[in-house]
Amino acid sequence: MIEIKGTVKQYAWGGYHYLPMMLNSGFGNEPTAELWLGDHKSGSATLIDGSPLSKWIEAAPEYRLGKGLVLRYGCRLPYLFKVLDVREPLSIQVHPTIEQAKKGYKREVSKGISSDKRSYHDDNHKPELMLALSDFYLLHGFRNVTEAVEELSKYKSLHELVELYSGVGIKGFVSLIFNLPKSNLDKLLTPIIEANRSAYNQNEISKSESLFWFMRAIARIERDQMELDAGLLMIFIMNLMYVSKGDVVYQDAGVPHAYLEGQNIELMANSDNVVRCGLTPKHVDTRELLEITDFTPITPETVEGKKGLDGSTDYIVPADDFALREYKLEKGQSLATPEDKGACIWFVLSGEVKLDNQQHYSSSGSAFYQRPGEVNVFRAISDAVIYRASASTN
Ligand SMILES: [Zn+2]
Numbered sequence: 001m002i003e004i005k006g007t008v009k010q011y012a013w014g015g016y017h018y019l020p021m022m023l024n025s026g027f028g029n030e031p032t033a034e035l036w037l038g039d040h041k042s043g044s045a046t047l048i049d050g051s052p053l054s055k056w057i058e059a060a061p062e063y064r065l066g067k068g069l070v071l072r073y074g075c076r077l078p079y080l081f082k083v084l085d086v087r088e089p090l091s092i093q094v095h096p097t098i099e100q101a102k103k104g105y106k107r108e109v110s111k112g113i114s115s116d117k118r119s120y121h122d123d124n125h126k127p128e129l130m131l132a133l134s135d136f137y138l139l140h141g142f143r144n145v146t147e148a149v150e151e152l153s154k155y156k157s158l159h160e161l162v163e164l165y166s167g168v169g170i171k172g173f174v175s176l177i178f179n180l181p182k183s184n185l186d187k188l189l190t191p192i193i194e195a196n197r198s199a200y201n202q203n204e205i206s207k208s209e210s211l212f213w214f215m216r217a218i219a220r221i222e223r224d225q226m227e228l229d230a231g232l233l234m235i236f237i238m239n240l241m242y243v244s245k246g247d248v249v250y251q252d253a254g255v256p257h258a259y260l261e262g263q264n265i266e267l268m269a270n271s272d273n274v275v276r277c278g279l280t281p282k283h284v285d286t287r288e289l290l291e292i293t294d295f296t297p298i299t300p301e302t303v304e305g306k307k308g309l310d311g312s313t314d315y316i317v318p319a320d321d322f323a324l325r326e327y328k329l330e331k332g333q334s335l336a337t338p339e340d341k342g343a344c345i346w347f348v349l350s351g352e353v354k355l356d357n358q359q360h361y362s363s364s365g366s367a368f369y370q371r372p373g374e375v376n377v378f379r380a381i382s383d384a385v386i387y388r389a390s391a392s393t394n
Contacts, residue, residue, distance in 0.1 A: 001368045001376045004046065004368065006045050007035070010030045035365070040054075040122075040270055041054065066343060066373075078320075079322035091274075091282065095127070129303070129317050130265065139239065142237060158188060177233045250303050269321040275288050313326040340390055342372055343371060346387070347367045350383075354381055355368065356379070
């Protein structure tokens with residue numbers, strides 16, 4: 001097994017402390033949003049000598065990824081492992097299926113669309129799984145119609161919209177709000193903002209209410225002098241989900257979602273394809289959004305872990321590209337890493353471990369790359385929690 005170093009992304013919505021503490025990298029003035037452990041061209045991890053993991057894999061793909069993975073997914077890791085620190089809400093987004101991604105990528109490349117206006121940065125799908133590392137809030141899929149109508153009806157300025165919503169259904173409603181002239185959007189939203197500003201500022205709105213996240217989005221829009229956008233109305237018709245530390249949520253292609261607050265591990269197919277649905281100053285491709293979104297209401301649920309005989313927990317989701325396994329090791333315990341036909345990435349979340357082929361100790365934020373067929377032993381110096389990402393060749 002070789003040690004690898006993640007690549008850090010400094011997006012504006014990130015936190016200031018969580019990732020720098022985990023990586024022991026010192027605090028700066030820029031927020032640190034994401035740690036990427038994978039070989040994606042937008043941010044490959046590196047080997048200890050600083051050279052990109054992507055190049056190292058490309059030099060001997062069958063030996064380093066495994067024949068099965070190369071045949072099924074090509075000469076790149078099938079998955080991308082991330083750690084996120086969400087201080088401010090991210091944009092609402094939807095990810096494509098493989099077919100949609102292939103079509104979309106080809107179309108955007110052939111049209112020569114500049115990268116800041118692109119939704120497709122590669123030709124892969126991006127189902128994703130998240131494991132909460134703290135209390136975590138997110139928007140996840142559409143509410144059923146009764147709940148959405150009930151939520152919208154709380155606000156007098158939206159009463160006309162409620163009637164429309166009942167008439168045109170979810171897709172019709174989303175199409176309508178994303179095509180509203182800005183002046184109409186202002187008229188609908190300004191009364192809600194003014195009526196709730198002081199309650200929000202005095203902490204009188206609970207995080208369990210959609211209104212809290214609406215007002216939090218407004219606070220950011222006002223601070224950054226952004227325009228009101230239709231994503232603000234999406235907050236009322238999407239499920240607001242709270243999960244606690246250790247809970248896992250799966251987001252399939254087509255399910256709109258937005259991370260609102262907290263820290264998590266995110267494991268996804270190796271892609272950066274995002275079609276945005278508001279709460280963002282970035283480009284929203286409304287046509288594509290209507291094309292790839294699944295408008296069926298869903299009831300949010302968490303993914304149950306399945307315990308293995310070796311004390312591991314598997315989080316099984318309907319995606320072959322990635323699988324997440326958790327090990328909680330007690331001080332002094334050893335773990336022989338199971339052999340795998342494909343490449344695995346190991347990540348130390350907490351505690352301290354020592355790998356049998358290394359001299360030094362590894363603590364939170366450390367990561368390792370396991371080649372196909374390789375076996376190693378982790379020894380827990382203190383209680384430790386480690387994760388393994390792998391892929392299926394089925
Ligand atoms: Zn996403």
